Amino acid sequence: MRWLRFLLLILVARPLALFMTGADVTGRERLPLKGPAIVAANHSSHVDTLLLLAIFPSRALARVRPAAAADYFLKDPVIGWFSRHAIGIVPVARLKAGQRPSGVDEDVLAPARAALAAGDIVVVFPEGTRGDGANDKAGDGMGQLKSGVARLAEAFPDAPVIPVWIQGAGRVLPKGETIPVPLNCAVLVGEPLAWSGERPAFMAKLRAALLALKEQAPPLRWS
């Protein structure tokens, strides 16, 4: 199974990502090669996951696990099997406000914690969903960040948190569209952040780091 996943990523995901996006990576040397480590990226398209899986060096690939919403990716048995075994997702239960019974709060991140404990590199999208501008309250191109990533960092204070800005994936395959269109995407990998000891401060730092990377990205003339 691990070999199948590896071959699928090398022979299908990588050429596909290169064809669809050009995978223009800046700071590839800052990507973690071993876990536990957390990669926190902005999220605007399914292409984000494909692209992140495609840019890691082969020797780290077995360790890379994208966190993905259980309600979306595991509801269909076929897609669920593919998500778990081929993409290697770490399921995260997204509970809507009010649906959340007390005490469940800590459990939604259990699979991600287990993956980090096993030495995996967990890729998280702190916006929680693919942004299409609707959740962009600050008007800076990024939705509000959920603090799950801070809780993971708190639980693994030695794991670096690497901010990654992906520019342009939302044009290749926007939310709600089914046909992808090849357009260049820039991936900017930032300096690793260390757990600062306090959740709100850490989240502010992560947000600032992501926006600083966005500043360096090529302009998106997309109106």
Next chain:
Amino acid sequence: MAILPTLRAFLAAQPPALLAGLAGVVILLGVAGLVATVLTALRPDKSYLELRQRIASWWVMVALLAGALLAGWQATVVVFALISFMALREFLSLAPIRREDRPAILAAYLVLVAAYGFIAADRYMFYLVFIPVWAFLGLPFLMAMLGQTRGFLTTAATFHWGLVTCVYNLGFAAFLMRAPDAERLPAGAAGLVFFLLLVTEFNDVAQYVFGKLFGRRKIAPTVSPNKTWEGFLGGWLATGLLIWFLGPVFTPLAGLGLAVVAVTLPVAGFAGDVTMSAVKRDIGVKDTSHAIPGHGGVLDRADSLTFTAPLYFHLLALFALSKF
């Protein structure tokens, strides 16, 4: 199957001039690599990383193109289709495009496939009119049917500019591969393409080197502040002489035809460089991507080729090739 005799037979079937030309490029790159190594060793305080990246990327580009030229027209058409695709993708990614135009972007890639299909099918007349007439009309019609009229004319012009430079003009280089042996080509059809690439890239490098050495008077200060009259004239002279003396080795050009190519091609290369700089400046980027380490994007490397390829093709057609 024995590899060595097969390889020997393969090389023996190639025009000797083409092999000599490729060997010359390899030697030139080897010397450049040696110089970079010596510079790095002599002056450890300065970083020659970009220079070494540039040379390493040259090796990859030369290997890819030389392999395609030696393998034949099919491989060359595929490689140029990929170059066009990457250039067009870079262009459309940077240009202002409207959200509603995603189907039009997809259609632009289909135009690329069709245009290279005409090259593969050797349908010259179809190729000549397909993008300048039919894609020119068809894409805006598709955009009109998509229903967004805000910025319509600008977007239509953007698409057409991208298709003509990245696909139509670069495609002429690939179309040279369809020149038949009956044309009495001294280094085969591949020799024609090789010579175009050689002199275009030589012109780029020569302008850069002359500019670095003697450059004082800026030639296009608002568009390309690093370009100087000295660089342009030095490159013009050096490339013109190279074309004049090497042209007969790789092309059927002679006399007036050769002189016209020698005089105009370096100017076209310069024009392509400056024009693409204006586009990049308008968009607000320095490089179109980082696809080629040390060089920037595909469009950064191929900018002069988008002007020299059609010029070279048409002058060959006018003076030497009876097929086109």
